[in-house]
Amino acid sequence: MQIGRVVGTVVLNNRNESLSGITLLLVQPLTSAREPVGRVIVAADSVGAGTGEEVFFVRGKEASFPFLPAETPVDACVVGIIDAIDLG
Amino acid sequence: MILAKVVGTVVATRKDPRLVSSKLLIARPMDPRGKPEGNYVVAIDTVDAGFGETVLIVSGSSARMAAGLKDCPVDAAIVGIVDNIEVAD
Numbered sequence: 001m002q003i004g005r006v007v008g009t010v011v012l013n014n015r016n017e018s019l020s021g022i023t024l025l026l027v028q029p030l031t032s033a034r035e036p037v038g039r040v041i042v043a044a045d046s047v048g049a050g051t052g053e054e055v056f057f058v059r060g061k062e063a064s065f066p067f068l069p070a071e072t073p074v075d076a077c078v079v080g081i082i083d084a085i086d087l088g
Numbered sequence: 089m090i091l092a093k094v095v096g097t098v099v100a101t102r103k104d105p106r107l108v109s110s111k112l113l114i115a116r117p118m119d120p121r122g123k124p125e126g127n128y129v130v131a132i133d134t135v136d137a138g139f140g141e142t143v144l145i146v147s148g149s150s151a152r153m154a155a156g157l158k159d160c161p162v163d164a165a166i167v168g169i170v171d172n173i174e175v176a177d
Contacts, residue, residue, distance in 0.1 A: 008120060008175040010091070012144060012168035016134045018155040019167050024089070024144070026120050026175060040120055042089040042144060051176045061149045073146045073154035073167050075089055 001056045003082060004029045006049050010042050018073055025049060025078060027057055032087065043076035054082040089146045091170060092117045094137050098130055106160045113137060113166060115145060120175045131164040132157060144168040 008026035012019070023045040029038045034054070046066035049055045055078045057063075063077035092115035100112065111133040117126040129145065134154050137143045143166045151165035152158065 008173065010120075010144065010170060011172040011174075013171040014135050014137075015144075015168035016154045016156075016165075018153065026173070039090075039125060042091060044089075051174075061153075064150055064153060071153040073150050073152075073157075073165060075146050075148050075150040 001058050001079070002029050003032075003034075003054060003056050003085070004041075004043075004078075005034075005036075006051050006053050006055060006078070007040060008051060016073060018071060022067070022072060022074065027055065027076070027078065030054070032085075041076050043078050044072070044074040045078050047078060047081055049078050049081050056080045056082060089144050089167075090117050091120060091173070092129065092131075092143055092145050093122075093124075094139055094141050094143060094166075095128070096139070104161050107132075107162075110160070111136075115143060115166070117145075118142075120173050129164050131166045132160070132162050133166045135166060135169055137166050137169050142170040142173075144170060
């Protein structure tokens with residue numbers, strides 16, 4: 001999993017039927033110093049995250065597991081909202 | 089998933105039998121503000137997207153989970169046509 005910041009939302013009018021009801025967020029991956037790194041991705045939301053929040057997300061087929069038993073075609077999903085990070 | 093703009097179509101007479109009757113499109117990945125980035129991808133279209141439209145592409149094994157692509161040899165699928173992108177400054 002990676003940490004990232006929600007920077008926006010994406011709205012689809014015409015979508016694959018297996019994607020219906022899924023909220024889509026724009027997520028900017030972050031380094032441990034909370035600096036932006038890499039491309040902004042589109043991720044499904046399973047926790048109700050909002051713009052500006054720091055989150056962690058999972059990539060790959062596992063990203064569809066929060067929506068089981070439905071088979072949802074997503075390859076990135078926000079699975080937690082970060083309250084705090086302690087780097088010791 | 090990534091955002092991309094549809095820039096063309098692919099025609100293939102000989103292809104895997106599971107891909108017969110599927111529509112193949114070429115798309116250029118882009119960032120949320122519309123700037124092109126990365127290489128072109130060939131993706132199976134599941135939503136009747138057209139030339140010039142901004143679409144959502146799902147990659148990897150998740151692409152097969154889109155309705156209509158069960159057990160297809162596919163690693164990129166267009167699963168939605170983007171209506172609106174909102175980016176915080």
